[in-house]
Amino acid sequence: MSAAAPGTSKAAHSDVAPKRKKGPGALATAYLVIYNVVMTAGWLVIAVGLVRAYLARGSYHGLYYSIEKPLKFFQTGAILEVMSRVFLTWAVTHSVREVQSEDSVLLFVTAWTVTEIIRYSFYTFSLLNHLPFLIKWARYTFFFVLYPMGVTGELLTIYAALPYVQKTGLYSVTLPNKYNFSFDYYTFLILIMISYIPLFPQLYFHMIRQRKKVLGHVEDYSKVE
Amino acid sequence: PTATVLDIKALFHKSCEDEEVLQTLPVGTTASFYFSDLGPQLTWGTVFLSECVGPLIIYLMFYFRLPFIYSPKYDFTTSKHWIVHLACMCHSFHYIKRILETMFVHRISHGTMPLRNIFKNCGYYWCTAAWMAYYINHPLYTPPYYGQQQVNTGLYIFLFCQVGNFSIHVALRNLKLPGSKAKKIPYPTKNPFTWIFWLVSCPNYTYEVGSWIGFTVMTQCVPVAFFTLVAFIQMTVWAKGKHRGYLKEFRDYPTLRSSILPFIL
Numbered sequence: 001m002s003a004a005a006p007g008t009s010k011a012a013h014s015d016v017a018p019k020r021k022k023g024p025g026a027l028a029t030a031y032l033v034i035y036n037v038v039m040t041a042g043w044l045v046i047a048v049g050l051v052r053a054y055l056a057r058g059s060y061h062g063l064y065y066s067i068e069k070p071l072k073f074f075q076t077g078a079i080l081e082v083m084s085r086v087f088l089t090w091a092v093t094h095s096v097r098e099v100q101s102e103d104s105v106l107l108f109v110t111a112w113t114v115t116e117i118i119r120y121s122f123y124t125f126s127l128l129n130h131l132p133f134l135i136k137w138a139r140y141t142f143f144f145v146l147y148p149m150g151v152t153g154e155l156l157t158i159y160a161a162l163p164y165v166q167k168t169g170l171y172s173v174t175l176p177n178k179y180n181f182s183f184d185y186y187t188f189l190i191l192i193m194i195s196y197i198p199l200f201p202q203l204y205f206h207m208i209r210q211r212k213k214v215l216g217h218v219e220d221y222s223k224v225e
Numbered sequence: 226p227t228a229t230v231l232d233i234k235a236l237f238h239k240s241c242e243d244e245e246v247l248q249t250l251p252v253g254t255t256a257s258f259y260f261s262d263l264g265p266q267l268t269w270g271t272v273f274l275s276e277c278v279g280p281l282i283i284y285l286m287f288y289f290r291l292p293f294i295y296s297p298k299y300d301f302t303t304s305k306h307w308i309v310h311l312a313c314m315c316h317s318f319h320y321i322k323r324i325l326e327t328m329f330v331h332r333i334s335h336g337t338m339p340l341r342n343i344f345k346n347c348g349y350y351w352c353t354a355a356w357m358a359y360y361i362n363h364p365l366y367t368p369p370y371y372g373q374q375q376v377n378t379g380l381y382i383f384l385f386c387q388v389g390n391f392s393i394h395v396a397l398r399n400l401k402l403p404g405s406k407a408k409k410i411p412y413p414t415k416n417p418f419t420w421i422f423w424l425v426s427c428p429n430y431t432y433e434v435g436s437w438i439g440f441t442v443m444t445q446c447v448p449v450a451f452f453t454l455v456a457f458i459q460m461t462v463w464a465k466g467k468h469r470g471y472l473k474e475f476r477d478y479p480t481l482r483s484s485i486l487p488f489i490l
Contacts, residue, residue: 180367181447182360
């Protein structure tokens with residue numbers, strides 16, 4: 001049931017992804033198609049899994065308790081990722097047309113897609129209690145490359161969007177106005193880029209620690225057998 | 226064994242009843258105390274003061290348009306709008322009142338709070354004060370749409386709620402006799418501002434939200450509205466907690482009362 005939170009939040013993504021097909025070429029489109037198929041299937045499986053678990057237990061109370069910890073964990077960890085992805089998709093790539101043909105977009109799309117395919121297979125198999133070690137291993141190993149790859153792509157894309165945003169004043173509000181409020185999207189984007197500096201290492205090292213915990217246990221287990 | 230809890234407490238940060246002598250505690254001849262060191266602590270009084278002094282000073286810095294905030298040609302100038310001066314007076318009054326209350330009115334029951342909280346809380350209060358002050362005192366500030374009428378309405382609401390808030394604080398203080406730790410249900414007194422106790426458990430929060438709504442109407446400023454909303458949410462959480470505490474503590478707690486908004490919340 002740990003998939004519940006990412007499942008619901010990622011559902012939004014499957015709606016969002018097709019709209020971005022204005023710029024990227026055939027390769028990215030293929031990835032996006034696979035991406036969507038996997039997402040839809042994964043979400044359905046999660047929903048089915050929840051119902052099955054409820055029927056097996058017979059009540060709501062135990063259900064929440066059993067998913068509470070993983071739910072909180074994935075919710076908190078996932079929320080950052082989800083927010084950053086939705087932001088990248090809509091507020092940067094979609095909004096700033098000039099950016100859509102940049103290579104950096106392909107970079108983070110690839111990283112996200114591979115990550116998600118692995119992650120959703122991981123959740124699916126976990127729910128069915130048949131988690132192949134390969135998937136688990138892949139999930140906790142591929143990130144070594146995929147995280148930096150995704151982050152680089154995201155940062156480059158935002159950076160590419162900056163001059164356009166400054167020139168057109170996109171999403172910005174200036175004084176004077178009757179609400180006495182202002183917002184400078186250009187500065188906001190720069191602050192976002194800066195926020196990657198503390199955030200990314202935290203997430204990265206958290207995954208490394210998780211890896212030790214998860215893969216470490218399995219190694220002990222196989223030794224016992 | 227004949228040491229009191231207070232003696233041990235002097236060595237650690239744990240909270241327990243100070244007056245109990247170890248020997249009389251129902252724990253047998255050997256008791257193990259488990260302590261969790263919560264880290265360096267500060268008294269609530271200290272925290273409240275720093276939370277209030279910050280916004281007071283910061284707002285004034287923007288009001289007097291100190292250098293490096295706005296464009297240099299506006300340094301040390303004053304606004305031509307009467308509302309800006311009024312807003313400064315209200316904001317400053319609010320925080321001075323709070324500081325005085327913390328020093329002379331409040332009786333704080335919890336001893337301390339962790340050091341980390343002060344950074345978190347102060348950071349929030351100071352930053353939002355700066356954010357609000359920036360726009361209200363900005364050279365390009367736009368006075369409220371409905372003019373003097375709107376300003377007056379906002380002002381009356383603000384003042385009414387400030388007096389109300391103060392009345393509640395005094396009433397709550399009078400509930401607790403110095404030295405006694407007995408808890409009592411607050412009831413309306415002769416002061417009309419306390420009559421809201423018929424309907425609400427935590428009218429101090431109700432009046433506080435009211436003050437900020439008044440200030441928002443008065444200044445017509447989105448950051449102020451945002452701050453008011455966040456404050457409302459936070460205070461509702463606190464009020465609900467307090468309300469639940471009352472219900473648990475007192476069997477005969479008045480059933481008409483809600484936590485913060487009469488009949489609603």
